[in-house]
Amino acid sequence: MTSHDICSSPAEAQISLVMNVYPLVAPTVVISTTGGDTTAYVGDVYTFYTDVINGGVNPGYQWSVNNAPVAGATNSTFTTHVYNNDITVTCTVTGNSPCDTGSLTDTSAALTIYGLGYLSVNAVTTGGNDLSLFPNPNTGSFILSGKLSAVSNKNVSIAVADMLGRTVYTGETTPQNGTIHAEIKLDNGIAAGTYLLRVNTESGTETFHFVIGK
Numbered sequence: 001m002t003s004h005d006i007c008s009s010p011a012e013a014q015i016s017l018v019m020n021v022y023p024l025v026a027p028t029v030v031i032s033t034t035g036g037d038t039t040a041y042v043g044d045v046y047t048f049y050t051d052v053i054n055g056g057v058n059p060g061y062q063w064s065v066n067n068a069p070v071a072g073a074t075n076s077t078f079t080t081h082v083y084n085n086d087i088t089v090t091c092t093v094t095g096n097s098p099c100d101t102g103s104l105t106d107t108s109a110a111l112t113i114y115g116l117g118y119l120s121v122n123a124v125t126t127g128g129n130d131l132s133l134f135p136n137p138n139t140g141s142f143i144l145s146g147k148l149s150a151v152s153n154k155n156v157s158i159a160v161a162d163m164l165g166r167t168v169y170t171g172e173t174t175p176q177n178g179t180i181h182a183e184i185k186l187d188n189g190i191a192a193g194t195y196l197l198r199v200n201t202e203s204g205t206e207t208f209h210f211v212i213g214k
Contacts, residue, residue: 026104027055027095031111046113047079048089056096064090068137068211070163071191080163081196088112129206131180133197137211140186144173149203151178157200160186162193186212 030051052059063073065080066088078091088110095104131146144158153175160169168190173182184197190212197208 025054027059027093027106028053029055029091029093029106029108031089031091031108033089033111033113044082045079046082046089047077048091048111050076050091050093050108052076052093054095055093059096060094062092062094064092065163065194066211068194068213069192071193071195072162072164072166073193082113086112086114128203129199129201131199131206133208133210136208137213140188140190140212141183142210143181143183144197144199145181146179148175148178148180148201152202153177154202156180158182158184159198159200160184161196161198163195168195 032049032051034047048063050061061074061076063070063078067090070078070080078089080087080089089112090108090110092105092107095106128149129146130149131144133142133144135142148156155172155174158169158171158173159167161167169184169186171184173180192212194209194211197210199206199208
């Protein structure tokens with residue numbers, strides 16, 4: 001800049017500014033899994049990873065299985081056991097760039113793990129029991145009913161865990177001549193998402209995959 005003032009000294013002056021310009025762009029996320037193998041046997045463990053662009057310093061994560069958010073699955077990676085014939089996994093990322101108010105999100109393309117007939121649709125049966133869980137999905141209250149493979153009146157233990165392996169409920173029910181009919185009510189504050197019900201009987205363990213919706 002040049003001044004034409006007769007008293008200016010010096011006649012030329014310069015000033016420079018350093019400016020950081022952050023573009024307001026939406027994040028993008030791509031997910032992958034260990035080994036790239038998408039065919040599973042019952043009980044296989046899969047870990048899923050994210051590759052995020054324009055997510056900012058500390059983006060938010062929410063993993064979903066079969067379109068249902070998984071309670072507590074809010075990290076950049078997600079590990080789960082496969083207990084159903086086919087499971088579809090996605091991750092939604094919320095941006096955290098300096099100019100983002102948290103409204104910019106992106107959901108990954110779905111990644112499906114296929115059971116290829118090695119996984120049962122409802123319960124993973126090891127003891128030949130004929131048990132069912134209904135309704136599914138539910139709001140945290142459901143019925144476990146059916147017949148055991150052997151007539152017994154011994155207590156059957158029940159446990160519910162989230163997809164991160166954390167136990168959220170334990171209880172027992174007493175069969176009547178080998179028949180079970182138990183109403184299970186989880187805490188009202190339980191988060192919506194995908195859960196596992198494990199039923200331990202004399203002849204084996206039954207595992208159910210179910211969804212809680214709010």
